[in-house]
Amino acid sequence: MEKVVVLKLDGDLEIGGFRASLEIKEGDRVLIEITRSLPPNPELAAEMQRHWQEYRNLGLVTRIKPGSIKHNFINPNKLSTRLKEIKESGEKLGNLINQWLKSEQFRDIDRGLREELNRTEKVRVLVRTEDNYLRKLPWHLWDFIDRYSFAEVALSPIEYKSPQLLPIAAKSKVRVLAILGCSAGIDIEKDRELLKSLPNAEVVFLLEPKHNQINDKLWEQPWDIIFFAGHGETDEDTGRIHINETDSLTLNEVWYGLKKAVVNGLQLAIFNSCDGLGLAQRLDDLEIPQMIVMREMVPDFVAQKFLNDFLTNFASGHSLYQAFREAREKLQGLETDFPCASWLPIICQNPSVEPPTWNDLIPQKRGFNLFQIIIQCNFKFKWAVLLLLTGGSVGWLYGLPKLAILVNDFGFDRYQKGDLITARKVLHLAEILNPDNRVVPYTLGWLCQDIQDFECAREKYRRSAKLGFAGAYSQLARLLIVHDKNYNGAVNLIWQGLELAKDDATKYSLLKNLGWARLEQGRYEEALIQQNAAIKLDNNRASAYCLKAQVLEGMNDTKGALKEWQTCLKFADPKIADEDVWIGKARARLDLK
Numbered sequence: 001m002e003k004v005v006v007l008k009l010d011g012d013l014e015i016g017g018f019r020a021s022l023e024i025k026e027g028d029r030v031l032i033e034i035t036r037s038l039p040p041n042p043e044l045a046a047e048m049q050r051h052w053q054e055y056r057n058l059g060l061v062t063r064i065k066p067g068s069i070k071h072n073f074i075n076p077n078k079l080s081t082r083l084k085e086i087k088e089s090g091e092k093l094g095n096l097i098n099q100w101l102k103s104e105q106f107r108d109i110d111r112g113l114r115e116e117l118n119r120t121e122k123v124r125v126l127v128r129t130e131d132n133y134l135r136k137l138p139w140h141l142w143d144f145i146d147r148y149s150f151a152e153v154a155l156s157p158i159e160y161k162s163p164q165l166l167p168i169a170a171k172s173k174v175r176v177l178a179i180l181g182c183s184a185g186i187d188i189e190k191d192r193e194l195l196k197s198l199p200n201a202e203v204v205f206l207l208e209p210k211h212n213q214i215n216d217k218l219w220e221q222p223w224d225i226i227f228f229a230g231h232g233e234t235d236e237d238t239g240r241i242h243i244n245e246t247d248s249l250t251l252n253e254v255w256y257g258l259k260k261a262v263v264n265g266l267q268l269a270i271f272n273s274c275d276g277l278g279l280a281q282r283l284d285d286l287e288i289p290q291m292i293v294m295r296e297m298v299p300d301f302v303a304q305k306f307l308n309d310f311l312t313n314f315a316s317g318h319s320l321y322q323a324f325r326e327a328r329e330k331l332q333g334l335e336t337d338f339p340c341a342s343w344l345p346i347i348c349q350n351p352s353v354e355p356p357t358w359n360d361l362i363p364q365k366r367g368f369n370l371f372q373i374i375i376q377c378n379f380k381f382k383w384a385v386l387l388l389l390t391g392g393s394v395g396w397l398y399g400l401p402k403l404a405i406l407v408n409d410f411g412f413d414r415y416q417k418g419d420l421i422t423a424r425k426v427l428h429l430a431e432i433l434n435p436d437n438r439v440v441p442y443t444l445g446w447l448c449q450d451i452q453d454f455e456c457a458r459e460k461y462r463r464s465a466k467l468g469f470a471g472a473y474s475q476l477a478r479l480l481i482v483h484d485k486n487y488n489g490a491v492n493l494i495w496q497g498l499e500l501a502k503d504d505a506t507k508y509s510l511l512k513n514l515g516w517a518r519l520e521q522g523r524y525e526e527a528l529i530q531q532n533a534a535i536k537l538d539n540n541r542a543s544a545y546c547l548k549a550q551v552l553e554g555m556n557d558t559k560g561a562l563k564e565w566q567t568c569l570k571f572a573d574p575k576i577a578d579e580d581v582w583i584g585k586a587r588a589r590l591d592l593k
Helices: 042-057 075-100 104-116 132-137 143-149 188-198 211-220 252-261 279-287 302-315 320-334 370-376 379-390 392-414 420-433 439-450 454-466 468-485 485-498 502-523 525-535 542-554 558-571 577-591
Strands: 002-014 015-028 029-038 125-127 151-156 174-180 201-207 225-229 231-235 240-242 249-251 267-274 290-294 345-349
Touching: 002 029, 002 104, 015 104, 015 542, 029 104, 029 151, 042 075, 042 132, 042 231, 042 454, 075 104, 104 143, 132 279, 143 151, 151 320, 174 211, 188 201, 188 225, 188 302, 188 525, 201 211, 211 252, 249 252, 267 279, 279 290, 302 320, 320 345, 392 420, 392 439, 420 439, 439 454, 439 468, 454 468, 454 485, 468 485, 485 502, 485 577, 502 525, 502 542, 525 542, 542 558
Parallel strands: 002 125, 125 151, 151 345, 174 201, 174 225, 225 267, 267 290
Antiparallel strands: 002 015, 015 029, 231 240, 240 249, 290 345
16 A cells, blocks of 8 residues: 655745644554644745746747747757756756755654655655745655655645545546647647547547537536646636637636536546646646646647656556656656756645546456457467367366466566556456466566555465465565565565475575565674575576675675675666665765765
8 A cells, every 4th residue: 555645834935934744644544743844945946936937938839828938049059058057957956955855844854754664665745835936846856756766746735625526437438538729839639649549548529629618528428537738828826728729718717617527526637738837726626636737838749748658657557646757757858958847747636535547447347358358369368268168167177277377478468568457457367267376366466566556466475375386475575574674574484485496586586585684684694695695596686786785784894885786786677666776775885985
């Protein structure tokens, strides 16, 4: 279960500072509550204003109101200077943010966060504030968010109401209302193409509509997602969207229609347009559960890239927050040409609502459709099904286990290709076909772990372990080490797994985790023996080197540790959660060398 961090900041950045309160929750259980303060920081406020003004002065072609900003055609020789200045301004702003959040008055809150949360846990961080400076602050520059790879920030209001939502009705597809507004100077056709390609989605498009057309559609039927692409702006804290070449709307002008959409189950509003914080403030009053907006002027290509990556991730089974973080971070690759691209998107969250997954929006699809699965499978699988269906009771008796293996292989293939929704359904089918297959729950455990559903992962690994699969003991032990800090329990599981392990890959994993547990227990000599044993089995994998480096640090062997950190960095894969954390540690240690 993911944890929720609520950081409430009530006050003013320029003059009075903030009353700061921290609450960390897991489900209905409150794990920690701390109340402290943050001092005023007029320097930070001024630097943020200056930075965003310099950003606007670049004259990028954006989704702001057509003609509202004169594009500054910068001499190419001066453009590189401007881009350098923006980068330096961003670095200065990041430093000021972290200095401020390291204030003495805030230290207990910062310490509480880092002590209570694990870097591999999925965490939603809700910053509840009404201060406009804090709403524009690039919170991802906070080193806490940077270091915790599965944490993501959302903005929430100080005061809010729980929306009165009807239960999500049974349906076969996610219902999306896509409003494609004024497109002067930008290409929203790519937004349309992406929306049309979404799996299990019914998308209704309104192309440069009139006011009454939008209003009618909002009342016509329930919607899960409302999407707007086109020009937008915020003027004196009031958000406005340009729905066609001549007309624009504030949210007040479709207030009752949006209110009806919320009551009917609207879960997410995406405004892929410029300067959306004014919209977000008004949408808070509507009690929309989740919104995604752009903080500032957004270049057209950046808007398209973000939408593509976010919706692809979300529809493939990632949580809303993890899909968002990955899409946001990918924008960094555009920042040579589009400075601060990864600063622009932000989630606005009603604190009382649990964000849905894509599958939550189509509740009756949680089961599986055997016919659809068979259609997608390869010839070998289809032939096996045919033999099974024509083989009578003997065919069923002897064929089901083999069919389960084929289904598992297909599910694993879907998992490797990132199609997590199909993979989960197919693997559940494999479980039903042969409940005694010990590999299937193990594979499901990996899938659950990938989407940060650790309770599901534990359940599947336990089932696989009970069926005698050694690898499941290793994964259960890792969860005890990382999430529960139950090192004795981990050691006990690992010894059981080692008795069953036959192949070197499984033995490596078990020995590495045994050394990890001993490291956390401070039993460094034993930890070193286990990591060396793991390396002897496979000297091209990163984990044992990364852990050995930490063991040697514990033994005050700095020179030896640096050597292991270098090897750790050589083999480590940032896509693996543990190794991603160790990459950061390795770089930090080697930078200090």
